[in-house]
Amino acid sequence: MSKIKITFEKLKELNKSALIPFITAGDPSPTETVSLMNTLVENGADMIELGIPFSDPMADGPVIQRASERALKNKVGIKDTIKLAKDFRKKNKETPLILMGYANPIEAIGVENFISLIKEAQIDGVITVDYPPEESKEFVKKLNKEKIDSIFLISPTTEDERIKLIAKQASGFLYYVSLKGVTGAANIDIEQVSKNVKNIQKYSELPVAVGFGVRDPKTAKAVSEISDGVVIGSRIVREIEESDEIEIISNVKKLMHSMKTAIDSSSV
Amino acid sequence: MQPYNLPDEFGHFGQFGGTFVAETLIEALDELKEMYSKYKDDPEFVAEFHSDLKHFVGRPSPIYFAERLTKQAGGAKIYLKREDLNHTGAHKVNNTVGQALLAKRMGKPRVIAETGAGQHGVATATIAARLGLECVVYMGSEDVKRQSPNVYRMKLLGATVVPVESGSKTLKDALNEALRDWVTNVSNTFYIIGTVAGPHPYPMMVRDFNSVVGRECLDQMPEIANKQPDVVIACVGGGSNAMGIFYPYIEHKNVKLIGVEAAGEGIETGKHAAPLTSESKIGVLHGNRTYLMQNSEGQIIETHSVSAGLDYPGVGPEHSWLKDSGRASYVAIKDDEALEAFHNLCQVEGIIPALETSHALAYAQKLAADMSPEEVILVNLSGRGDKDINTVANISGISL
Numbered sequence: 029m030s031k032i033k034i035t036f037e038k039l040k041e042l043n044k045s046a047l048i049p050f051i052t053a054g055d056p057s058p059t060e061t062v063s064l065m066n067t068l069v070e071n072g073a074d075m076i077e078l079g080i081p082f083s084d085p086m087a088d089g090p091v092i093q094r095a096s097e098r099a100l101k102n103k104v105g106i107k108d109t110i111k112l113a114k115d116f117r118k119k120n121k122e123t124p125l126i127l128m129g130y131a132n133p134i135e136a137i138g139v140e141n142f143i144s145l146i147k148e149a150q151i152d153g154v155i156t157v158d159y160p161p162e163e164s165k166e167f168v169k170k171l172n173k174e175k176i177d178s179i180f181l182i183s184p185t186t187e188d189e190r191i192k193l194i195a196k197q198a199s200g201f202l203y204y205v206s207l208k209g210v211t212g213a214a215n216i217d218i219e220q221v222s223k224n225v226k227n228i229q230k231y232s233e234l235p236v237a238v239g240f241g242v243r244d245p246k247t248a249k250a251v252s253e254i255s256d257g258v259v260i261g262s263r264i265v266r267e268i269e270e271s272d273e274i275e276i277i278s279n280v281k282k283l284m285h286s287m288k289t290a291i292d293s294s295s296v
Numbered sequence: 297m298q299p300y301n302l303p304d305e306f307g308h309f310g311q312f313g314g315t316f317v318a319e320t321l322i323e324a325l326d327e328l329k330e331m332y333s334k335y336k337d338d339p340e341f342v343a344e345f346h347s348d349l350k351h352f353v354g355r356p357s358p359i360y361f362a363e364r365l366t367k368q369a370g371g372a373k374i375y376l377k378r379e380d381l382n383h384t385g386a387h388k389v390n391n392t393v394g395q396a397l398l399a400k401r402m403g404k405p406r407v408i409a410e411t412g413a414g415q416h417g418v419a420t421a422t423i424a425a426r427l428g429l430e431c432v433v434y435m436g437s438e439d440v441k442r443q444s445p446n447v448y449r450m451k452l453l454g455a456t457v458v459p460v461e462s463g464s465k466t467l468k469d470a471l472n473e474a475l476r477d478w479v480t481n482v483s484n485t486f487y488i489i490g491t492v493a494g495p496h497p498y499p500m501m502v503r504d505f506n507s508v509v510g511r512e513c514l515d516q517m518p519e520i521a522n523k524q525p526d527v528v529i530a531c532v533g534g535g536s537n538a539m540g541i542f543y544p545y546i547e548h549k550n551v552k553l554i555g556v557e558a559a560g561e562g563i564e565t566g567k568h569a570a571p572l573t574s575e576s577k578i579g580v581l582h583g584n585r586t587y588l589m590q591n592s593e594g595q596i597i598e599t600h601s602v603s604a605g606l607d608y609p610g611v612g613p614e615h616s617w618l619k620d621s622g623r624a625s626y627v628a629i630k631d632d633e634a635l636e637a638f639h640n641l642c643q644v645e646g647i648i649p650a651l652e653t654s655h656a657l658a659y660a661q662k663l664a665a666d667m668s669p670e671e672v673i674l675v676n677l678s679g680r681g682d683k684d685i686n687t688v689a690n691i692s693g694i695s696l
């Protein structure tokens with residue numbers, strides 16, 4: 029069973045929702061990525077999403093775009109992202125680690141090569157934003173062969189027939205994009221999200237995590253009550269961007285703590 | 297001979313093309329596919345499209361025998377398809393009229409567009425004004441500077457121009473930003489893409505709307521030149537003017553098709569915008585798989601061209617297919633060669649061409665010299681150069 033699946037099952041027994049923070053590898057600098065990841069885990073992260081920097085992140089809002097630009101300035105691309113993940117794994121063998129990125133860097137280093145590198149780094153899942161199921165059948169097959177989960181996005185506009193199609197190809201969990209828009213955009217409508225998550229659950233046994241608009245503890249709590257996982261991306265990346273260098277770790281710690289407390293106070 | 301019937305239903309031209317977008321856009325693309333296939337052969341839609349092209353755009357555009365240019369080159373006869381005479385000054389308007397009519401049919405009150413040189417932005421703003429649609433145009437902040445007359449033109453037409461500050465601040469970044477807008481406002485917004493790139497069905501749809509150019513040529517050439525051309529030449533940024541004139545000629549196997557990319561300061565300097573000529577790797581950007589200028593880890597690299605409209609790291613997927621299949625060939629022309637051709641056409645023929653088009657002209661002159669006077673070259677004169685006079689003056693050290 030995959031580490032991602034095990035984690036969700038354990039949480040389910042405790043009636044809890046997963047806290048899944050996102051950061052971009054190499055932001056603010058490659059030397060800080062692993063300590064940031066450790067900070068996330070120490071402060072309640074059940075899994076980590078690590079963003080692969082890309083020059084043209086078309087599904088991301090300005091905050092994560094800038095993180096990508098900073099990382100690329102630091103010369104961190106897909107290979108260094110995987111190296112950083114590997115460094116993280118030296119000490120942490122348990123926390124599920126998910127890479128999130130775009131198709132081009134993966135294809136540029138070669139799909140086979142990518143998969144063998146992430147296997148070595150003990151990565152548990154991959155989200156490729158611009159690989160819809162129709163265009164990624166081979167890729168998913170290859171990931172499955174190595175027991176790496178392929179996580180797919182489902183959006184508010186995804187119709188039921190498509191949800192079925194996506195669920196069939198997905199493993200690990202389904203990632204529900206809580207709003208029409210890019211990462212970090214406007215506040216989300218909890219009622220709508222709740223309805224759509226329930227709808228997705230009709231078609232799939234996979235856990236459903238929700239992301240793209242969770243910015244504060246109150247929303248995190250509300251989302252945790254209606255889903256199996258809460259992804260927090262832009263809010264954390266913004267904290268990294270806005271903090272003085274020496275305060276990044278302590279500020280991220282505080283932020284994670286407030287999110288975790290909110291989620292733990294919820295009754296699923 | 298097998299008829300040419302690409303793309304397939306998933307938008308693939310062989311290994312190129314496709315639909316590489318975030319899930320949020322899939323529904324919108326499915327709706328667009330459905331609507332486009334419903335209307336593209338609908339007699340009323342087609343009649344309205346052609347009526348607008350005739351009465352609003354001024355089609356058909358003439359083909360003009362460039363006699364003095366021909367004499368100067370000293371070989372094949374050079375004919376120019378005068379897309380510069382269209383309303384708004386370039387071929388871009390053909391596609392814009394088509395997509396805007398579709399937007400109207402789909403009940404979308406708001407249209408958005410990306411633009412490089414500003415020609416597509418102006419064309420979109422123009423049609424939006426005419427149809428009473430709200431219009432937002434994304435333009436890299438570098439291009440806003442380079443193409444200021446077009447920025448003002450769009451504003452006069454009632455459009456909002458949003459300068460894009462991310463990435464390299466040019467056309468590719470404008471496209472990213474337009475896609476982000478579309479994802480956000482998908483229910484009330486139609487995205488009018490300006491070239492044969494983007495996810496399926498855009499490369500096919502933009503080609504279809506622009507192919508009025510090539511179809512007219514098929515009729516006009518026998519009249520004016522007594523034959524079909526031996527060679528058709530067009531500049532290639534994303535590749536819409538080239539696809540527009542190439543497409544109806546694809547099955548005319550003895551007509552050579554040549555696309556001209558921007559070699560910038562020279563292919564060997566790396567400062568260019570010529571993914572096909574420089575043998576870039578295949579990759580995925582803006583929703584399709586195609587040849588793409590990128591580094592070894594798949595980051596898109598900055599392009600360079602004196603002409604904003606060619607300053608794009610990718611190329612429409614159908615061109616990648618035409619190149620690999622050998623049906624078309626691709627060459628590149630440097631900034632200084634294009635500038636020379638620009639000045640030359642002004643002085644020899646009394647036509648101020650767009651800098652993009654000047655790349656095609658420069659190559660046509662070179663090629664004509666190696667051909668015989670019985671042979672015929674047809675150049676797609678994709679646009680007029682009024683928008684470029686500031687750029688050209690600057691380069692010549694003149695302030696206007």
Ligand SMILES: Cc1ncc(COP(=O)(O)O)c(C=O)c1O
Pocket residue numbers: 386387388412413414415416490491492531532533534535536537538604605606650652653678679680
């Ligand atoms: C006059 C003109 N020609 C050519 C182009 C390049 O676009 P495409 O390759 O899609 O024809 C542009 C783009 O702005 C243009 O304005």
